[in-house]
Amino acid sequence: MNSIQNDTAPRALTSRGEARRERLLEAATQSLLEHGYAQTSIQRIVRQAGGSAATAYQLFGSKEGLLVAVLEHELNSMRAAVFPPALLDQPVGPALHELARRLLSYALQPKSVALYRLIVSESHRLPQLAESLRLAVAMQLHAPLEQCLKQACERGELRIDDPRLAARTLGNLINGIASHARLTGGRAEGPDDEDLATCRYGVDTLLRAFRA
Numbered sequence: 001m002n003s004i005q006n007d008t009a010p011r012a013l014t015s016r017g018e019a020r021r022e023r024l025l026e027a028a029t030q031s032l033l034e035h036g037y038a039q040t041s042i043q044r045i046v047r048q049a050g051g052s053a054a055t056a057y058q059l060f061g062s063k064e065g066l067l068v069a070v071l072e073h074e075l076n077s078m079r080a081a082v083f084p085p086a087l088l089d090q091p092v093g094p095a096l097h098e099l100a101r102r103l104l105s106y107a108l109q110p111k112s113v114a115l116y117r118l119i120v121s122e123s124h125r126l127p128q129l130a131e132s133l134r135l136a137v138a139m140q141l142h143a144p145l146e147q148c149l150k151q152a153c154e155r156g157e158l159r160i161d162d163p164r165l166a167a168r169t170l171g172n173l174i175n176g177i178a179s180h181a182r183l184t185g186g187r188a189e190g191p192d193d194e195d196l197a198t199c200r201y202g203v204d205t206l207l208r209a210f211r212a
Helices: 015-035 042-049 051-060 061-082 092-108 111-122 125-152 163-184 195-208
Strands: none
Touching: 015 042, 015 051, 015 061, 015 092, 015 111, 042 061, 051 061, 051 195, 061 092, 061 111, 061 125, 092 111, 092 163, 092 195, 111 125, 111 163, 125 163, 163 195
16 A cells, blocks of 8 residues: 655554554544544544554654545545456446446545545645645546556557546546535435436546547
């Protein structure tokens, strides 16, 4: 699992150390989403998760480092849920439609929306956070979409001059569809019919543009 700008984290953790780190991340996520960044402290997180503040600082470096780790952890979970390896090997039409639907559903979940709002609200004060978000989206969202498109080109299904830009275009389309739901708090039930129709239309447009 890749790490994003977290030089303070150990290179390797024991199983107990990894479990401790997971507990701290879970407690941090809950506190950040319930109380916000300003009202969350390392001490509050440690009281909830157990352990010591010294361990938390050793693992994450600072409260900002902990927020970056929460972002990274959430996007790692997103990639595992949205981009199963077997799906990337399917024919590009069904694969892209399913990937886009999964990605949109994930983006609309209330927890995802709450974390997105938190990141946006703090990024202007925390430059590392904004850069970490950019890198995480490139690594965990655009990269697997690009992989799917490249494999389709190798199979002769598509002909794309720049798969990286095509992947970013599709990712930005889905982000745009999710933008209104982020204003209203998200949709636990998932995308509505109009969102799904827009998503299908966007994927179909991309497929028509690049069909070999």
